[in-house]
Amino acid sequence: MAETTTTKKTIVVFSGEMDKILAAFVIANGAAAMGDDVTMFFTFWGLNVLRVDASAHVAKTPLERAFGWMMPRGADHLRTSHFNLAGAGPHLMGHMMKRHHVDPVRSMIETAREQGIKMIACTMSMDVMGIHREELIDGLEYAGVATYLGEADEANVNLFI
Amino acid sequence: MTISIDELRDLKADAVVDARGTSCPGPILAAKKGIPAVPAGGLMEVMATDSGTLKDLPAWCKKMGHDFLGYVEEPGYLRLFLRKAA
Structure with a gap:
């Protein structure tokens, strides 16, 4: 093997x-x-993709609860950055993705897990957004900026999306 | 190593991976999944419909140390061939 x-x-x-x-x-x-x-480091709005599609029974402040209602609950409820068209955009894009055999976000997450991609949720932004661990999918690591920077030190490509 | 289309057509692969109907990065994921079944120095064929595979599979081979041999166009899909690193 070379x-x-x-x-x-x-x-x-x-x-x-x-x-x-x-x-x-x-x-x-x-x-x-x-x-x-x-290694994928999920922070702020990126955390929403990791939310489970059901309400978890966790104690929240009224403001946290409001945030929870306003933010998309998981991979199947994301809006598009352009042409959202009051919610029609994601359906149109989903239709086009299906036609061109592009996997939906949900199965991309599954593939990422199968491939052993490390997914880290930023605990600081979880606090700010009022997102609790009980509301996120399994198999995540929880850490902060130092962990991300440590990983980035070892990497030869780093993207901010 | 250059191989003619006719020679490619006659090749008997040790493993055939069907990635038709998948889109980026489906074909290289399929290649990754299929390669363990190929003996060292063996031949793998990847069938694909995503035209980007023509560039992506050679790039994957280069990174993984395999030898990309070439491709054959069939009606509606591509057959791409590689030799696994010895």
Whole structure:
């Protein structure tokens, strides 16, 4: 076996729109398929993609509850960054993705897990957005900026999406 | 190594991966999944419909140390061939 060069890629997922999330997961899954270690660091609006599609019974302040209602609940409820068209945009894009055999965000997340991509949720922005661990999908790590920076030090590509 | 289309057509692959109907990064994911079944120095064929695979599979081969041999266009899909690193 010829020597293959395993390198690391880190991706900061700050945005929560469907198209940007899609780009992040296509790059992440592509890199993992090419033998790279990949770490995705989810922060602020990016955390919403990791929410489970059901209300968790957690104690929240009224403001946290309001945030929870206003933000998309998981991968199937994301808006698009352009042409959202009051919610019609994601359906139109979903239709076009299906026609061109592009996997939806939900299955991209599943593929990322299968490939051993490390997904880290930023605990600081979870606090700010009022998002609790009980509301997020399983298999995540919880950490802060130092962990991300430590990972980025080892990487040769770092993206902020 | 250059191989003619006719020679490619006659190749008998050790494993055939069908990535038709998947889009980026589906074909290279399929290649990654299929390659363990190929013996070292063996031949793998990837069937794909995503035209980007023509660039992506050679890039994947280069990164992984495999030898991209070429491709054959069939009606409606592509057959791409690679030799696994020895």
